Amino acid sequence: MKNPEELMLENTASLHKSDIKEKSYMTALVRIFLVAMLFFASKEGLMSQTNQEQKVRNVVLVHGGLVDGSGWEGVYSTLKKSGYAVTVVQEATASFADDVATTKRAIAEQNGPVILVGHSYGGAVITEAGNDPKVAGLVYIAAFAPDKGESVSTLIKNTPPGAPVLPILPPVDGYLLFDKAKFPAFFAGDVSPEKAAFMADSQVPWGVNALNGTISEPAWKAKPSWYLVTTEDKMIPPDAQRQMAKRAGAMIVEVKSSHSVFVSHPQAVATLIEKAAKGALLVPAR
Secondary structure, three states: OHHHHHHHHHHHHHHHHHHHHHHHHHHHHEEEEEHHHHHHHHHHHHHHHHHHHOOOOEEEEEEEEEEOOHHHHHHHHHHHOOOOOOEEEOOOOOHHHHHHHHHHHHHHOOOEEEEEEEOHHHHHHHHHHOOOEEEEEEEEOOOOOOOOOOOOOHHOOOOOOOOOOOOOOOEEEOOEOOOOHHHHHHHHOOOOOOHHHHHHOOOOOOHHHHHHHHOOOOOHHHEEEEEEEEOOOOOOHHHHHHHHHHHOOOEEEEEOOOOOHHHHHHHHHHHHHHHHHHHHHHHHHH
8 A cells, every 4th residue: 555655746746747738738729729820811811912913003084075184183082092093184185086095195104904984975985995905994984885886976966865955065166165154054063053163164175076986896895894874964864874884784883963973972983983993803804
């Protein structure tokens, strides 16, 4: 029979072995936990990097007729705050071919894929210029989206029955202007009176040749597109916008706004552009 001292030594040794086993078990658990954390952190980092790589960072904005690029200021500022590289094209709107060439030069300056955005007549420009390989997606903002062989002129002639007659003055030396007194109601119904009056008084003459420029091959047939329909528009009837958007296979959103949505609702416009920037590279080519 073992004496008390021997039993105490055996119990101490047993407890020591048990403690060692418990520490080893805990060490193994900690190691497994750390490995798991490193794995998931690495996976999350890789996913984040992949998402960043799949997000288009360059945006090119193309204005329409009768206005210039300064109207994009609110959209520009919103996108810049979100980290996008934004370029505003200043078109002469005298010749469709020249406006397309100007837009292509802006695209060429971008470092990487581009989201090309057009308002009104600018939609026709991006439909042609959007065939550039750098363009990943198209965004139409209350814009014309012509098909092959069509022009802004042909689309205007085919507006739905009951559409208002636009108060465009007779051409002078091949250029068009809008009746200043009627400009706010037709073009900028939800813009402040002061801003709308300024837009009316600072109109850019719109060349008839620009309206007559035809599309050789619409980019929307090969590339993903998004379309913002303005439901209070008196320039391009909302139903005409919906028809063009549907024909282009565009993802459509609607905003209660006048034709000048890029001025009155810059956040809504920027939100759609960001959606296109995040989704363009994920959409399979047609």
